[in-house]
Amino acid sequence: MAVEALAKLELQAVTKAFGDRTVLAGLDLSVRDGEVVCLIGASGSGKSTLLRCVNLLEPIDDGAIFLDDVDISVPGRDPDPIRQRIGMVFQQFNLFPHRSVLANVTMAPRKVRRRARPEAEAEARELLARFGLADKADDYPDQLSGGQQQRAAIVRSLAMRPEVMLLDEITSALDPELVGEVLDVVRELKQEGMTMLIATHEMRFAREIADQVAFLHEGQLLEHGTPDEVFDAPRHERTQRFLHRVTST
Amino acid sequence: MLIAAVSTIVVVVAIAVLVPMAPGWDRVERSFFAGDVFTDVFDDLLGAFWLDVKIFAWSAPTIVALALLIAMARGVRSPALFPLRLFAAVYTDVFRGVPVILTIYLIGFGVPGLGLPRPWNSPLLWGSVALVLAYSAYVAEVFRAGIESVHESQRAAARSLGMSSRQTMFSVVLPQAIRRVVPALMNDFISLQKDVALVSLIGPIELLRQAEVEKSLSGNFTPYVAAAVIFLAVTIPMTRLADYLLARERRRTGATAVA
Numbered sequence: 001m002a003v004e005a006l007a008k009l010e011l012q013a014v015t016k017a018f019g020d021r022t023v024l025a026g027l028d029l030s031v032r033d034g035e036v037v038c039l040i041g042a043s044g045s046g047k048s049t050l051l052r053c054v055n056l057l058e059p060i061d062d063g064a065i066f067l068d069d070v071d072i073s074v075p076g077r078d079p080d081p082i083r084q085r086i087g088m089v090f091q092q093f094n095l096f097p098h099r100s101v102l103a104n105v106t107m108a109p110r111k112v113r114r115r116a117r118p119e120a121e122a123e124a125r126e127l128l129a130r131f132g133l134a135d136k137a138d139d140y141p142d143q144l145s146g147g148q149q150q151r152a153a154i155v156r157s158l159a160m161r162p163e164v165m166l167l168d169e170i171t172s173a174l175d176p177e178l179v180g181e182v183l184d185v186v187r188e189l190k191q192e193g194m195t196m197l198i199a200t201h202e203m204r205f206a207r208e209i210a211d212q213v214a215f216l217h218e219g220q221l222l223e224h225g226t227p228d229e230v231f232d233a234p235r236h237e238r239t240q241r242f243l244h245r246v247t248s249t
Numbered sequence: 250m251l252i253a254a255v256s257t258i259v260v261v262v263a264i265a266v267l268v269p270m271a272p273g274w275d276r277v278e279r280s281f282f283a284g285d286v287f288t289d290v291f292d293d294l295l296g297a298f299w300l301d302v303k304i305f306a307w308s309a310p311t312i313v314a315l316a317l318l319i320a321m322a323r324g325v326r327s328p329a330l331f332p333l334r335l336f337a338a339v340y341t342d343v344f345r346g347v348p349v350i351l352t353i354y355l356i357g358f359g360v361p362g363l364g365l366p367r368p369w370n371s372p373l374l375w376g377s378v379a380l381v382l383a384y385s386a387y388v389a390e391v392f393r394a395g396i397e398s399v400h401e402s403q404r405a406a407a408r409s410l411g412m413s414s415r416q417t418m419f420s421v422v423l424p425q426a427i428r429r430v431v432p433a434l435m436n437d438f439i440s441l442q443k444d445v446a447l448v449s450l451i452g453p454i455e456l457l458r459q460a461e462v463e464k465s466l467s468g469n470f471t472p473y474v475a476a477a478v479i480f481l482a483v484t485i486p487m488t489r490l491a492d493y494l495l496a497r498e499r500r501r502t503g504a505t506a507v508a
Contacts, residue, residue: 055409084411094406098424108410111420153406160410 007066008033008195009054009164014063014073016046016053016219023049025219026063031164031197031212036190038206038227039199041216042242047199048091050216051166054197055088067164084112087157088166091173093149095141095156101128102137105156112160120159127155131185147178154185165189167198171205183209203246207231215239279469286471290463294472297459298479301445304373304455308380308445309438315385320392321418337389344386350447353379357451376448384441391433395426432498435491439484446480456480 009031016024023046031037039047052058054065056072056079065073072082096104105124109115115123128137131151141149150170157165167186171179183205189196190209200206206213207227214224215236223236234240268274322330322337344352356379361370368374399422407417449458456476463472 052405057405057408079408080411080413083409086409088406088409090402090406092402094402096403096406096421096425098428107420108407108412111416112411112413157410 007031008035008068009197010066010069011050011054012064012066014050014053014065015061016049016058017061023219024053024060027216027219027221029214029221029224031195034193034195035211036194036196036198036209037212037214038210039197039214039216040201040203040206040230040242045216046219047216048168051088051168051197051199055083055086055166057088080112084108084160085163086166087160087162087164089150089154089157089168089170091169093141093146093153093173095149095153097141100138100140101133101144101152104141104152105159108156109159124155124159127158128152131155131188132181145178146174147181150174150182151185154182154189158189164195164197167196167200169199169201171200171202201246203231203243215242217242281470281474283469283471286467286469287475290460290467290472291475293463294456294459294475294479297454298456300453300455301442304377304380304445304448305442308377308384309441311381312385312388312441313434315381316388316392317423319385319389320396323389323393324396341386341389344383345390347383349380349383349444350450352383353447353451355379356382357448372452373448376451376453380441380444380448384437384444388434388437391430391437392426394433395430396422398429399425429498432491432495435487435494439487439491442484442487443480 007030009029011027011029013026013028014024015022015026027046027050029037029050039050041047049058053060053073059075060073063073064071067082067085095101096107099107102121102124105128106115106117106120109120109123110117125134125137128134131154133148133152133155136144136148136152141152144152150173154170170186171182174182179202183202186196186198186205186209198206198210210227212224213227213230215222215230215234215238217238223230223234223239230239231243234243269278271277319337319340322333323341325334353376357372357376360375360378361372364370403421403425404417407421408414412420446455446457449455454462456479460472460476464470
């Protein structure tokens with residue numbers, strides 16, 4: 001029990017299939033409070049599905065997911081209060097195109113937390129300013145660059161004051177020169193002690209920011225450890241091959 | 250621009266010169282374009298048109314509200330609410346599959362036939378109800394297409410923020426869906442504006458019916474032309490507005506028109 005008490009987020013034997021295709025095959029993973037865990041692995045290895053399951057966007061078939069030692073994966077449990085504690089950022093930003101950046105950020109605090117508009121807006125402007133978007137508050141998402149949109153999407157999640165953030169390949173849709181500004185935001189979140197589970201293709205970034213790196217292969221956690229352990233001395237042959245492939249290009 | 254202007258003038262002049270050269274033109278001019286008849290009947294027709302406007306004014310918002318409910322009912326995912334979904338599907342199938350005029354006959358003659366007390370036996374009321382039923386089936390399909398055109402990832406983003414499915418529908422999905430279908434809706438409402446005249450077939454004296462009466466009295470077809478002019482005075486601006494909205498939507502979404 002001592003180990004479990006430390007875990008902010010704990011996945012136990014999580015299984016998920018779409019039809020005949022098993023995407024997660026009895027996966028265990030533990031994220032401690034304030035820890036940053038990077039999920040690496042080839043496309044289709046189950047990284048995104050894992051994040052979607054944690055955010056209850058997909059029901060799991062078997063196993064359990066604990067947030068602060070409470071099983072959040074029980075069928076029939078109201079997902080909304082749980083999602084309010086877990087922020088998620090998507091590859092394609094998924095900002096609401098019909099609302100301004102400010103309205104994107106204040107929508108959930110106002111609708112879900114019933115915050116008064118002036119209060120929610122003041123807080124949103126403060127957050128936007130912190131991430132260099134002060135002058136973009138009244139723009140619409142399609143007037144922003146990809147990097148700005150993704151930063152706005154992160155701010156939108158942060159406005160709900162989540163305890164855990166799930167980042168799903170948040171730089172994959174960006175032009176190379178815009179990746180840096182988004183990764184800077186993630187660095188800042190780590191500084192503040194945010195617990196994060198990050199699916200990423202950016203190996204150098206994973207190495208820099210992760211406390212733990214988890215290598216997924218065919219829906220299983222094949223190897224995990226500190227960045228040094230996984231990147232410098234991968235034990236599993238599949239991990240070696242994957243790292244060789246992504247670092248040699 | 251110049252080419253367009255020149256070719257337009259040529260065509261208009263040709264029609265203006267050639268058509269009156271037809272052998273029966275004198276007769277047609279007398280029975281369809283009699284100026285004195287036109288001015289005589291115009292005021293009466295305009296008065297009758299007021300009824301069309303009223304029917305439109307109360308039908309249109311009712312149609313929008315009902316159609317939204319049906320479109321959302323068709324989209325419910327909970328298995329417990331399957332009967333609702335089934336009802337909505339049957340509703341749209343039935344009312345889209347029956348000619349509007351038939352719906353008006355069946356409901357407009359059928360329901361007052363039940364012998365309800367006034368004002369519940371008015372053909373005007375049940376004619377409007379029939380219009381609402383028929384059109385809300387069409388409009389519901391337009392809304393449904395709009396709702397389905399909003400990408401699933403928008404829903405995922407809203408739900409991941411902790412918003413309920415209802416909040417997601419009303420704050421994220423519907424506003425985007427409605428914006429996209431406004432031009433298509435305008436077309437349906439232009440049709441509605443004309444189909445309001447069908448209500449006259451079960452009794453109420455509106456513009457079309459009044460024109461018929463005037464035609465019988467004067468023995469001249471000019472009242473029909475006058476009625477057409479009145480309809481056009483309303484539908485052409487509506488059509489232009491629809492075009493404008495469509496063009497604006499295209500610009501907004503970055504799509505360019507293909508010549």
